[in-house]
Amino acid sequence: MTNKIIITCAVTGSIHTPTMSPHLPVTGSQIAEQAIGAAEAGAAILHLHARDPETGKPSASSDDFMSFLPVIKQASDAVLNISTGGSAVMSLEERLAAPIAAEPEMCSLNMGTMNFALYPLASRYQDWKHDWEQPFLENSDDLVFKNTPRDIATVLTKLGQERGARFEFECYDVSHLYMLRHFADRGLVKAPFFIQFVFGVLGGIGADPENLQHMKRIADKLFGDEYMFSVLAAGRQQIPFATMAAAMGGHVRVGLEDSLFIDRGKLARSNAEQVIKIREIVERLGRDVAEPVQAREMLGLKGADRTAF
Ligand code: KMH
Numbered sequence: 179m180t181n182k183i184i185i186t187c188a189v190t191g192s193i194h195t196p197t198m199s200p201h202l203p204v205t206g207s208q209i210a211e212q213a214i215g216a217a218e219a220g221a222a223i224l225h226l227h228a229r230d231p232e233t234g235k236p237s238a239s240s241d242d243f244m245s246f247l248p249v250i251k252q253a254s255d256a257v258l259n260i261s262t263g264g265s266a267v268m269s270l271e272e273r274l275a276a277p278i279a280a281e282p283e284m285c286s287l288n289m290g291t292m293n294f295a296l297y298p299l300a301s302r303y304q305d306w307k308h309d310w311e312q313p314f315l316e317n318s319d320d321l322v323f324k325n326t327p328r329d330i331a332t333v334l335t336k337l338g339q340e341r342g343a344r345f346e347f348e349c350y351d352v353s354h355l356y357m358l359r360h361f362a363d364r365g366l367v368k369a370p371f372f373i374q375f376v377f378g379v380l381g382g383i384g385a386d387p388e389n390l391q392h393m394k395r396i397a398d399k400l401f402g403d404e405y406m407f408s409v410l411a412a413g414r415q416q417i418p419f420a421t422m423a424a425a426m427g428g429h430v431r432v433g434l435e436d437s438l439f440i441d442r443g444k445l446a447r448s449n450a451e452q453v454i455k456i457r458e459i460v461e462r463l464g465r466d467v468a469e470p471v472q473a474r475e476m477l478g479l480k481g482a483d484r485t486a487f
Pocket residue numbers: 188191192193261262263264286287288348376379412435436
């Protein structure tokens with residue numbers, strides 16, 4: 179068990195919509211400002227999605243990504259991790275356009291096809307800021323988040339083998355761990371593996387502590403000492419699950435992508451606020467927060483000077 183703990187901050191994502199919080203960053207400058215603030219607060223990795231600056235809708239446009247990537251890089255040495263999940267409503271080609279253009283050090287990689295049901299969120303709001311939000315959420319009752327073995331192989335080849343990216347393997351269920359093992363056995367990806375256990379997405383494994391124990395037990399069996407785990411839980415289990423992960427020797431992910439709140443019923447005013455909260459908890463548990471240089475070493479990253487932005 180390493181004492182260094184990597185804090186990832188997922189800054190905006192594609193789950194929440196502008197109506198839900200005035201603090202959700204949507205423009206390039208808002209995303210950059212909040213990402214830089216999160217890094218200053220202690221996040222070694224920034225997990226990044228883009229949004230349309232006018233409407234806040236999840237965007238796959240390379241221009242929208244390029245409106246913040248160089249700005250963050252100038253101001254911070256945090257690892258910039260670009261999502262290849264994008265939004266579940268996008269095709270794989272759309273999802274890969276920006277990461278292929280940007281050649282980041284790190285990308286997310288979703289390890290299985292699944293339901294990604296956001297529609298329960300829709301009933302909590304009435305006055306929508308933008309026309310796209312309500313149908314986007316409600317239509318997720320018939321949405322398939324497609325990540326077939328062919329899709330996974332494409333991401334591993336185009337981003338990993340051809341462009342030198344390493345991965346945040348997003349595992350929403352125990353089955354996804356076996357899929358990762360399969361690709362390791364095929365030789366498409368090499369250790370050390372940075373596995374993000376994802377809890378609380380409707381369609382994936384639920385946020386029950388027994389499930390965290392079980393994910394870890396199976397990952398230990400499949401990957402031995404060749405992996406590190408990090409934990410994210412969507413919604414109000416975000417900080418409790420990150421705390422459990424820190425106590426179990428894992429790493430943590432926070433950010434407005436996964437939860438808009440800082441306390442029960444209280445919106446977080448920024449991503450940095452969540453980073454500060456989990457930082458204090460993990461330090462009180464006796465863990466040291468990893469600097470970006472240490473995270474790069476732990477994850478075997480190619481270096482910020484070898485990206486295309
Ligand atoms: N929002 C998380 C539950 C991705 O970007 O590749 C999943 C996620 C997926 O971060």
